[in-house]
Amino acid sequence: xxxxxxxxxxxxxxxxxxxxxxxxxxxxxxxxxxxxxxxxxxxxxxxxxxxxxxxxxxxxxxxxxxxxxxxxxxxxxxxxxxxxxxxxxxxxxxxxxxxxxxxxxxxxxxxxxxxxxxxxxxxxxxxxxxxxxxxxxxxxxxxxxxxxxxxxxxxxxxxxxxxxxxxxxxxxxxxxxxxxxxxxxxxxxxxxxxxxxxxxxxxxxxxxxxxxxxxxxxxxxxxxxxxxxxx
Amino acid sequence: xxxxxxxxxxxxxxxxxxxxxxxxxxxxxxxxxxxxxxxxxxxxxxxxxxxxxxxxxxxxxxxxxxxxxxxxxxxxxxxxxxxxxxxxxxxxxxxxxxxxxxxxxxxxxxxxxxxxxxxxxxxxxxxxxxxxxxxxxxxxxxxxxxxxxxxxxxxxxxxxxxxxxxxxxxxxxxxxxxxxxxxxxxxxxxxxxxxxxxxxxxxxxxxxxxxxxxxxxxxxxxxxxxxxxxxxxxxxxxxxxxxxxxxxxxxxxxxxxxxxxxxxxxxxxxxxxxxxxxxxxxxxxxxxxxxxxxxxxxxxxxxxxxxxxxxxxxxxxxxxxxxxxxxxxxxxxxxxxxxxxxxxxxxxxxxxxxxxxxxxxxxxxxxxxxxxxxxxxxxxxxxxxxxxxxxxxxxxxxxxxxxxxxxxxxxxxxxxxxxxxxxxxxxxxxxxxxxxxxxxxxxxxxxxxxxxxxxxxxxxxxxxxxxxxxxxxxxxxxxxxxxxxxxxxxxx
Numbered sequence: 001x002x003x004x005x006x007x008x009x010x011x012x013x014x015x016x017x018x019x020x021x022x023x024x025x026x027x028x029x030x031x032x033x034x035x036x037x038x039x040x041x042x043x044x045x046x047x048x049x050x051x052x053x054x055x056x057x058x059x060x061x062x063x064x065x066x067x068x069x070x071x072x073x074x075x076x077x078x079x080x081x082x083x084x085x086x087x088x089x090x091x092x093x094x095x096x097x098x099x100x101x102x103x104x105x106x107x108x109x110x111x112x113x114x115x116x117x118x119x120x121x122x123x124x125x126x127x128x129x130x131x132x133x134x135x136x137x138x139x140x141x142x143x144x145x146x147x148x149x150x151x152x153x154x155x156x157x158x159x160x161x162x163x164x165x166x167x168x169x170x171x172x173x174x175x176x177x178x179x180x181x182x183x184x185x186x187x188x189x190x191x192x193x194x195x196x197x198x199x200x201x202x203x204x205x206x207x208x209x210x211x212x213x214x215x216x217x218x219x220x221x222x223x224x225x226x227x228x229x230x231x
Numbered sequence: 232x233x234x235x236x237x238x239x240x241x242x243x244x245x246x247x248x249x250x251x252x253x254x255x256x257x258x259x260x261x262x263x264x265x266x267x268x269x270x271x272x273x274x275x276x277x278x279x280x281x282x283x284x285x286x287x288x289x290x291x292x293x294x295x296x297x298x299x300x301x302x303x304x305x306x307x308x309x310x311x312x313x314x315x316x317x318x319x320x321x322x323x324x325x326x327x328x329x330x331x332x333x334x335x336x337x338x339x340x341x342x343x344x345x346x347x348x349x350x351x352x353x354x355x356x357x358x359x360x361x362x363x364x365x366x367x368x369x370x371x372x373x374x375x376x377x378x379x380x381x382x383x384x385x386x387x388x389x390x391x392x393x394x395x396x397x398x399x400x401x402x403x404x405x406x407x408x409x410x411x412x413x414x415x416x417x418x419x420x421x422x423x424x425x426x427x428x429x430x431x432x433x434x435x436x437x438x439x440x441x442x443x444x445x446x447x448x449x450x451x452x453x454x455x456x457x458x459x460x461x462x463x464x465x466x467x468x469x470x471x472x473x474x475x476x477x478x479x480x481x482x483x484x485x486x487x488x489x490x491x492x493x494x495x496x497x498x499x500x501x502x503x504x505x506x507x508x509x510x511x512x513x514x515x516x517x518x519x520x521x522x523x524x525x526x527x528x529x530x531x532x533x534x535x536x537x538x539x540x541x542x543x544x545x546x547x548x549x550x551x552x553x554x555x556x557x558x559x560x561x562x563x564x565x566x567x568x569x570x571x572x573x574x575x576x577x578x579x580x581x582x583x584x585x586x587x588x589x590x591x592x593x594x595x596x597x598x599x600x601x602x603x604x605x606x607x608x609x610x611x612x613x614x615x616x617x618x619x620x621x622x623x624x625x626x627x628x629x630x631x632x633x634x635x636x637x638x639x640x641x642x643x644x645x646x647x648x649x650x651x652x653x654x655x656x657x658x659x660x661x662x663x664x665x666x667x668x669x670x671x672x673x674x675x676x677x678x679x680x681x682x683x684x685x686x687x688x689x690x691x692x693x694x695x696x697x698x699x700x701x702x703x704x705x706x707x708x709x710x711x712x713x714x715x716x717x718x719x720x721x722x723x
Contacts, residue, residue, distance in 0.1 A: 048572045052714040072574035082721065083569035085499070087506040087641070099495040100575050129506065149574070 001026040001185045007056035017042045017209040031200030032189040038206040040189040076151030078142035086131035090123045090141045101149045135162045155187045160195050197222045236337045275357030300429035310390045355379045374440035381446045388453035496583035507641040513554045520550025528605040544616030551591040556628035564638040564720035588625045615684045618691030630705045633712040636719030
């Protein structure tokens with residue numbers, strides 16, 4: 001599904017990411033962990049063609065993400081608030097994203113009904129612009145928008161951060177459901193080892209831009225990771 | 232404390248990615264500056280000769296003082312467009328144990344250090360030294376010079392107040408403009424003479440330096456007014472009251488739906504402009520462009536020539552376009568990553584912007600048609616420049632919009648945040664204004680100025696006809712630059 005070859009990114013001569021090879025299979029749930037500055041967001045930005053790599057390439061279903069935009073039609077993503085058009089209401093934002101993906105407003109309505117629990121009555125019909133929402137609610141809008149198109153690949157950067165505990169649990173269930181029912185390929189980064197080991201079947205640890213662990217999630221994976229990150 | 236503020240401001244300025252933009256642009260700006268400085272110094276050195284040429288009978292000092300009132304008016308006018316209010320990110324200082332008064336005093340004092348306060352000195356110093364000191368006396372030169380400095384500071388603070396006020400309440404400045412226009416009209420009808428009043432005041436104070444106390448008191452008042460106004464705004468920001476605002480009617484604008492996703496994108500542009508204070512204040516300023524004709528058309532000298540009329544035509548029919556077009560990507564800086572990552576067709580995205588731009592040009596043109604009152608020549612030139620703006624400059628502006636690198640924070644309330652409303656932005660688009668004149672000059676040299684006007688219009692029509700292919704070039708450039716743009720916009 002996603003194939004990374006020889007990918008490297010440097011800022012002012014400092015290498016922030018260097019991944020010689022990485023392959024993510026269809027339907028795989030891929031968890032990315034690492035301390036601040038490990039290169040997680042950089043990696044996701046490269047996958048989404050938001051920054052230019054110094055060398056190497058990211059292939060999505062065999063085509064280079066730099067060269068075509070076909071991948072955008074089957075990739076849903078939310079990295080940060082820079083994705084949200086903040087002067088729209090959440091409904092208007094969903095309508096906009098649906099419209100550029102050629103979905104009807106009826107589709108949006110049906111789709112949003114699935115998120116009723118996750119939104120907890122704080123998003124829809126509130127007559128507020130996105131910029132007036134709390135950080136957690138903004139995050140929910142962004143995550144929901146990334147799912148509108150029924151994507152085959154989902155890229156989320158720290159989706160659990162700034163969500164309240166109930167929402168974190170709901171999001172976990174939602175992601176598990178997406179995997180089981182629709183076999184979505186998921187790329188999720190997180191600082192919360194608990195959540196990420198629960199949702200993802202493969203965990204990759206980044207440190208200073210390099211992959212230093214690549215493990216299948218098992219019983220003791222959480223312990224292993226905790227040991228690794230303990231100083 | 233001031234030491235810290237100063238060092239923070241210095242760091243903010245030197246570390247801004249404005250300087251990293253392009254060495255070529257920096258050199259061009261520097262070159263313009265140098266030319267401007269030398270012109271001003273020359274003006275200060277030889278203004279006595281010029282004045283004596285026009286009024287051979289008079290006293291140079293008194294004539295010069297008579298002109299000062301016009302200088303004040305012109306200065307206010309220029310500053311109103313060119314001067315960006317000092318920005319200081321007060322949110323980061325408010326939670327700290329710093330007295331509010333210190334922050335406010337710093338903002339106000341900082342505002343006195345700006346290019347517009349320095350420029351007049353390039354004229355005043357040579358005049359004081361070469362004319363007043365030599366022909367009159369040293370004490371007179373000194374008292375006059377002090378008076379001028381106080382005057383410049385007064386202008387600076389007055390403008391500061393007006394510009395802030397304008398962004399909060401545009402109508403206020405409209406009323407003020409009306410007062411100024413009527414003052415000029417009364418002067419025209421010889422009810423009184425502005426230059427005589429000006430000459431009397433400034434000459435009298437210079438000869439009686441004790442009276443300098445009057446402008447000083449006015450200056451102190453200006454300072455206090457600015458201070459209290461800023462203070463009232465500051466507390467609003469501090470408490471951060473979230474008023475329960477209603478969502479506006481744009482969300483119910485269903486008409487555009489029938490245009491599919493292109494309609495949705497145009498709707499997005501409309502909301503962008505309407506719902507962000509920053510864009511709205513730019514739009515509020517637009518009527519001023521349309522009034523530009525009133526400054527030029529009533530005067531025979533301008534009507535006889537072509538150059539100024541072309542300039543005015545481009546400015547009036549394109550003023551709003553320039554304002555919108557040059558910021559069209561910066562205004563999206565808050566959500567630019569979203570634009571790139573989502574499945575948005577850049578062709579359509581730019582097409583929506585193009586439709587917005589040409590709509591402003593068409594509306595501006597229709598509104599300037601009544602200027603035909605000043606002659607059909609005005610209408611013909613405005614039509615040619617309209618076509619040029621519509622077909623050619625619109626696309627050129629979009630082409631260069633891919634040069635944007637600076638994030639503009641639209642969410643910050645505008646009371647303390649005016650980035651991107653200043654002089655450099657105008658210098659950047661100056662070449663656009665000059666381009667049609669440059670095209671016209673060769674025709675004029677061959678004695679067929681009217682053909683030049685026709686050619687300007689023709690370029691517009693031809694590029695309008697090929698706008699689809701030209702748009703592809705615009706979008707291609709955007710696609711090449713998008714990573715660099717996104718990187719600039721991510722920097723807070």
